[in-house]
Amino acid sequence: MSKNFYHYPVWVRLWHVMNAILCLFLIVTGFSMLYSNPDNGLVVGFKRAVSIHNVSGILLTVSYTLFLFGNLFTANGKHYLVAMKGTGKRLWQQGYYYVYGYFKGQKAPYPVDGEHKFNPLQQVSYVGVMYLILPMLFITGWAMMFPEFILKKFLRFSGIFLTDQFHVILGFLVVIFLFIHLYVSTMGKSALSNFRSIITGWQESH
Amino acid sequence: MDLNKLSFSFLFSVLLISPAGAFPLQEKPGEEKKQLSLYAADNEKNCLVCHSKLVYTITDTVSGVTMKRMMSEQNVINPDIFYNSVHWSFNCLDCHAEGFKSFPHPLEARFEIGWNCLDCHGNDPNYAQYKFEEIDAEYHRSIHYTATEGMFTCWDCHNAHYYNPLARQDSSSRDQIFKSNEMCLRCHGNRDIMGMISDKGLDKVLPKHEWLPNVERHLEAVRCIDCHTRMTDSVLVAHEIVPADSAVKNCTDCHNKNSILMGTLYKYVSKENRDEKGFVNGVIFNNDSYVIGANHSKFITLTGKIVIGMTLAFALVHIIFRMIIKPIKRYNE
Secondary structure: OOEEEEOOHHEEEEEEEHHHHHHHHHHHHHHHHOOOOOOOOOOOHHHHHHHHHHHHHHHEEEEEEHHHHHHOHHHHHHHOOOOOHHHHHHHHHHHHHHHHHHHHHHOOOOOOOOOOOOOOOHHHHHHHHHHHHHHHHHHHHHHHHHHHHHEEEEEOHHHHHHHHHHHHHHHHHHHHHHHHHHHHHOOOOOOHHHHHHHHHHHEOOO | HHHHHHHHHHHHOOOOOEHHHHHOOOOOOOHHHHHHHHHOOOHHHHHHHHOOOOOEEEEOOOOOOEEEOOOOHHHOOOOHHOOOOOOOOOOHHHOHHHHHOOOOOOOOHHHHHOOOHHHHHHOHHHHHHHHHHHHHHHHHHHHHHHHHOOOOHHHHHHOOOOHHHHHHOOOOOOHHHHHHHHHHHHHOOOHHHHHHHHOOOOOHHHOOOOOOOOHHHHHHHHOHHHHHHHOOOOOOOOEEEEEHHHHHHHHHHHHHHOOHHHHHHHHHHHHHHHHHHHHHHHHHOOOOOOOOOOOOOHHHHHHHHHHHHHHHHHHHHHHHHHHHHHHHHHHHH
């Protein structure tokens, strides 16, 4: 018998949908900026991709700031606090479950309940993306718009080149995260139950 | 160089010079007006009474014969530009030999050893930011020095009478590129001058750029020194001109990867766009500083593709196992 928990209040759902749309725009235009050439503009063309990327990046910074404030001043923030003790063990157990236990019909080691909406792997990856990768993406992205603050040279590399490449690497990490995030979301009670949760706010335990 | 000396000799051999056909000293508002009044009050700068003209009148005091002559162009100073230059406050004889004070100019004066930048600006903490010593070291390594046995001086490119570093900041990047290239093309774009300077043959000293794609666009948008100097990060404008066969010929040196030039251009165009059009129009919607292919690092994009591919492959394998196991799970339940 499964239970339902109200884990996604309205503001989290609104932020999440905004975050998802902006990230998709950023990824598509980012790839267009990276791989288009004068003869092939990919999806939107280079010039337009730069503009859309800039606008989406600025809006994502705003939406991220709202998310930070939400986490600071509401109960949602507690889900992003990782207990350091035993983290390795919990991550191993959850990983083992995904690649082996799940197929053996074992019970999820860290099921969703009233206090926990993320399992240890989700928690660590969300904290990594939200508190580490995204802020660094914002810093490098804004720096590219105000390049006079970038060092001219660092070691034997051009500062602009390093900042740009770092931004690209972080972008790739977000793409990888997105794929894993979407795939793991299909491993709820049913393949679509987690997608329903982020729309209705109610999460089903499994 | 010999031509210069000849023209000087001719100029200073005249007996008496009187004003005629001078550059028009137009009344200008504000600061210019103040400068022009200073010009009028400064007796020593009366050199410009003659040297601001393309045509002057000479009179032989013995025979009384008067005739008009053309002044050699390189000895003509435009006062309007001079008084807006960085050296405007100097008297002519602060830099030129004392002998030029008298008429006719004596022969000894023509042997003056001209000052160069370092004579005034070298090792002076007030000018430390311009790094004149480093520029001088670069110049001494440049082909202009080594191939001419030191005959080449600062003034062959820079005009001491008109030099104005602020003009560089105020003008658009197109203007700056044009002015910079004009400096090189004054000699390198002139077959007659190059023919007289070098005995290597014109085919070896005149620039060849046919190999460049979109030659005209490159020559409009790139300074000669961007490819023909050894760039460093410490000197604002590189002065180490390299031999032609050492010039940049690899597209990716500028258009890709880890190029200091690329970084500097990006910063400059971005700031210029922002200052001219504002943040929204200049940076967000019309960001010209970001050029196609600029951030395409083969290694990083290939690594990215491989890691993303492996992630998708892992997900695919996982989903296949899930599909296989699903009926078994249902059966067990």
